[in-house]
Amino acid sequence: MQFVVISIFFLLQIYYLGFIYYYSLISLWGFRLNKRKDFKPIKSFALVVAAHNESSVVGSIVDNLKKLNYPRELYDIYVIADNCTDNTASIARQAEAIVYERFNDELRGKGYALKEFFEEYLFNLKKKYDAICIFDADNLVSKNFLLKMNNRLLERNKVIQGYLDTKNPDDSWITVSSALAYWITSRAFQLARENLGLCAALGGTGFCVDYNTLKELGWNALSLTEDLEFSMKCVLKGITVHWEHEAKIYDEKPLTLKASIRQRIRWMQGHWDCAYRYTTALFRKAIKDRDIVALDAAFYLLQPSKVIANLFVLVMLFLKILFPEIWFSKIILPLWLLGISLGINYIIPILILIKEGVALKYILGLIPCYFYGLTWFPVTVMGWIKRKEKQWVHTIHTRSLTIEEIQNREGRDGGVDIEQSCQSI
Numbered sequence: 001m002q003f004v005v006i007s008i009f010f011l012l013q014i015y016y017l018g019f020i021y022y023y024s025l026i027s028l029w030g031f032r033l034n035k036r037k038d039f040k041p042i043k044s045f046a047l048v049v050a051a052h053n054e055s056s057v058v059g060s061i062v063d064n065l066k067k068l069n070y071p072r073e074l075y076d077i078y079v080i081a082d083n084c085t086d087n088t089a090s091i092a093r094q095a096e097a098i099v100y101e102r103f104n105d106e107l108r109g110k111g112y113a114l115k116e117f118f119e120e121y122l123f124n125l126k127k128k129y130d131a132i133c134i135f136d137a138d139n140l141v142s143k144n145f146l147l148k149m150n151n152r153l154l155e156r157n158k159v160i161q162g163y164l165d166t167k168n169p170d171d172s173w174i175t176v177s178s179a180l181a182y183w184i185t186s187r188a189f190q191l192a193r194e195n196l197g198l199c200a201a202l203g204g205t206g207f208c209v210d211y212n213t214l215k216e217l218g219w220n221a222l223s224l225t226e227d228l229e230f231s232m233k234c235v236l237k238g239i240t241v242h243w244e245h246e247a248k249i250y251d252e253k254p255l256t257l258k259a260s261i262r263q264r265i266r267w268m269q270g271h272w273d274c275a276y277r278y279t280t281a282l283f284r285k286a287i288k289d290r291d292i293v294a295l296d297a298a299f300y301l302l303q304p305s306k307v308i309a310n311l312f313v314l315v316m317l318f319l320k321i322l323f324p325e326i327w328f329s330k331i332i333l334p335l336w337l338l339g340i341s342l343g344i345n346y347i348i349p350i351l352i353l354i355k356e357g358v359a360l361k362y363i364l365g366l367i368p369c370y371f372y373g374l375t376w377f378p379v380t381v382m383g384w385i386k387r388k389e390k391q392w393v394h395t396i397h398t399r400s401l402t403i404e405e406i407q408n409r410e411g412r413d414g415g416v417d418i419e420q421s422c423q424s425i
Contacts, residue, residue: 009316016309020341022299023188027348030192031355033245036151043130043150045075045208046122049097050110054137055086057252061139062095064403070146076129078122079137082113088137109390110204111226115219129211136205138252140167140403148247149208157242158213159234161190162206167250167406169362174260176365177372178253183356184349186245194243198296199235202227206249213239224390225270232278235297236285250406260372261379268304268383275301276387307380 047065051058058079065077079097081089083104092099100117107116114134122132131153135141145162152160163186166179190200204227217237221229231241254260279301286295353363 012309012312013316016306016313017341019299019303019306019309020345024344024348026192026196026198027188027352028192029195030187030189030352032195033191034195036148036155036246038147039151039154041070041074041147041150043074043153045146045149046129046132046211047075047077047135048114048117048122048132049077049079049092049135049137049139050082050113051079051084051088051092051137052082052110052113053084053086053088055088055091058088058137059091059095061135061137061141062092062097064140065135066096067143067403068141068146069143070150075146076127078117080113080117082110083108109222109224109226111219111222111229114226115222118214118219123215131208131210132214133208134205135249136251138167139205140250140406141206142248142250143403145206145247145249148244152208152242152244153210158210158239159202159241160208160244161200161202161241162208162244162247162249163190164203164206165248165250167252168255169253171253172255173365173368174255174257174372175253176362177369178260180349180353180358180362180365180369181372182251183358183362184352187352187356188348190243191245193296194245197240197293199231199293200241200243201300202231202241205251206247207241223270223273224266225274228271228274229278232274232282232297232301235294236278236281240293250403257375261375264376264379265382265386268380269386269389271301271304272384272387275304304380304383307376311377 049058049061049065062077062079065075066072068075077097079089079092079099081092081099081101083102089099089101100121102113102116104112104116118132131149133146133149141162148162149160164182165186166175166182169176169179193200204225207227217233217239219230221227221233223229234241254263279298282294282298282301285291286298350363350366353366
């Protein structure tokens, strides 16, 4: 029995350290940002906004999308009013969006809403687009968004994720913690993988898909994390998700810890569900095709297990410090080795934030952010316990801002003049 315990302890530590050093090594590629030239806008887009009882914010995003620095005749704005019991649809129409109303009590959730909209409506229109962009109703979008997506499509990219930023970082310690997590991830995970030729992760909103690619694949991502599921389906089909660091989407973060935990449990439910369904297939593809992209995607699906291993190692570390004479303290890896891994875990994010140009007042928010990070342990466990549940929980959004207000806060205009910046191809 003691041998079994020793083996488990040792393997968990190796598993934890392997993840830490793997992700840390990859994150180093996030320090480099390659500037791309802007091409003449020629691609056409269907901008699709998914909305469920979003009367407080839907008007803002439609107005925002109407003012993008891109020829207005090259894109249309659609709003999916999904099982709405408020006046979301009428507000969207007043804002001059094309509204698709959907009522289905059995198949609820964003994944089902998108599937029905694409298959029953958009793909049957006589008008065809070059690409489709998907947003949530609480979002705001940088004015250069379509210009950057046009560039990527001309470079033959098929699926592109924009930079997920935060709409309301100043609202509470929860929102600033969420913002810090997104700012760090955008470089350490997303940009790093773009630079390495690996697959970025779709974030549920602010992404662009080539029209023919989406029609060929179909939208069959119906889990609680439809974005993650679609990402894995792309990898299995040999399609790489690209990251566009200069096209931003501002997402409203929950104000309270309770709302944040509820949202993240849903994310973890979907993540665990996808991990159980796709990890084996990704490892199989990685081995069969010698596909490093599939291998990295499989590691990403195992990320929740790393969170649990992280908790285990932290507990063991404290026990070794407090009770050095306990028998199992002798099988815990040296303190200096664990200490280096913990240091890397905290030092690299600070360097990333400095490189990203994040204001000092937000960087100081890393202190409460570490407490926020601890909540991922129970969230991950609850997500695993409830992984088979499919009930979609709506996150309420109330922060109606304009893109100009956000850009003034950041000290930049967030857009470029097409006639001055575009270069003919």
